[in-house]
Amino acid sequence: MFPEGVALLNQKVSMFTILLRCAVSVISLCMMCKPLLAEEDASFWDGFRIGGYTSVDLHLPRTETTRLNWNELAMIVTWDKNTRIKFFGELDLENVATYTHRQGLDFRDAYINPERLYFDVNLTERANVRLGRFLTPLGRWNQLHASPLVWTSSRPLATTELFPTFTSGVQFFGTLPFQERSLDYQIYSATMNAQPESRGETQYKDMRGARVALNNVFNFTDENAGLNTIGLNYATYREEQSFGPKYSLLGVDFLLEFNRWELSGEAYTRKIDHGQGGGSGFYLQSAYLIKNDWYWITRLESLHQPATSNAERWIVGVTKRLKPNQLLKFEIVGGNGEYEDIPRGFTTSFAMMY
Numbered sequence: 001m002f003p004e005g006v007a008l009l010n011q012k013v014s015m016f017t018i019l020l021r022c023a024v025s026v027i028s029l030c031m032m033c034k035p036l037l038a039e040e041d042a043s044f045w046d047g048f049r050i051g052g053y054t055s056v057d058l059h060l061p062r063t064e065t066t067r068l069n070w071n072e073l074a075m076i077v078t079w080d081k082n083t084r085i086k087f088f089g090e091l092d093l094e095n096v097a098t099y100t101h102r103q104g105l106d107f108r109d110a111y112i113n114p115e116r117l118y119f120d121v122n123l124t125e126r127a128n129v130r131l132g133r134f135l136t137p138l139g140r141w142n143q144l145h146a147s148p149l150v151w152t153s154s155r156p157l158a159t160t161e162l163f164p165t166f167t168s169g170v171q172f173f174g175t176l177p178f179q180e181r182s183l184d185y186q187i188y189s190a191t192m193n194a195q196p197e198s199r200g201e202t203q204y205k206d207m208r209g210a211r212v213a214l215n216n217v218f219n220f221t222d223e224n225a226g227l228n229t230i231g232l233n234y235a236t237y238r239e240e241q242s243f244g245p246k247y248s249l250l251g252v253d254f255l256l257e258f259n260r261w262e263l264s265g266e267a268y269t270r271k272i273d274h275g276q277g278g279g280s281g282f283y284l285q286s287a288y289l290i291k292n293d294w295y296w297i298t299r300l301e302s303l304h305q306p307a308t309s310n311a312e313r314w315i316v317g318v319t320k321r322l323k324p325n326q327l328l329k330f331e332i333v334g335g336n337g338e339y340e341d342i343p344r345g346f347t348t349s350f351a352m353m354y
Helices: 002-038
Strands: 048-061 067-080 085-101 104-106 113-123 127-135 166-178 181-190 204-215 228-239 245-256 261-272 277-293 294-304 312-321 327-335 347-354
Touching: 002 245, 204 245, 245 277
Parallel strands: none
Antiparallel strands: 048 067, 048 347, 067 085, 085 104, 085 113, 113 127, 127 166, 166 181, 181 204, 204 228, 228 245, 245 261, 261 277, 277 294, 294 312, 312 327, 327 347
């Protein structure tokens, strides 16, 4: 029991250290921005906004015990005074609580994840720089993965198993307009290694990459045309472990909204040094507005990795937009491949922003 107690104590100390560093960093960096507001009439503190999001899932897996999960409790702090500098911070309490008939209410898997902590500096009308810890700009889902912003409770495997969720470093981004279209660009590089991922995820380092996205590809003029975007992605990174493999990843993503339909998808393939296969995956998803903010959702997805069995999955379900900031979801996950955090079976969930 003594070694376990020491490990638990070390974990708590590490968690407290992360929180302390986050708090000190936010306060220090925000105070550095204060002199830039000398000409502003409003108070410096008026630029702060606090919000967050949370979600709860009920899983009825095909091969496991029924469980109720409180997935996360996220706090978001932003600062914006219409100057060249903006701040965004997100601190999540992940796996808040789990309930099963056999074990009852369990809080042991809860942990704190400093998900995002960065400053944006506007350089010109078409160029910005981001400094800090941010969501890796690969595809669309990873950058908009908060539960109230996505149609399904489960996340596509290709967006969780093939590349790091977060990058700590620098990112240059902006939008270049031309005619009726525009080009978004994101170029990034990690400056800190051994960055913490969500618990259980593979650790990566030396992350570098870029994404470009062409908007209004089909030049729709109808008011109901919505968005139509195609993105191209490239990244290189290596596993954190000693002598870990180095990966090169290529990807494509798209989003098309037209009338009652939203179609989206992402596909990735990665290679290890010397051209060896390092895995691949994709998903295709549709959302159709039925009536009264009810949406019919379907998704096909696939994941291939050298060291694990392949997964071929399908999802069907319905999602109700209760309010602009609240979603109620029902879905059935089928196919093959077992993943503990995304089990096959029936799931219903509620997600909200506040």
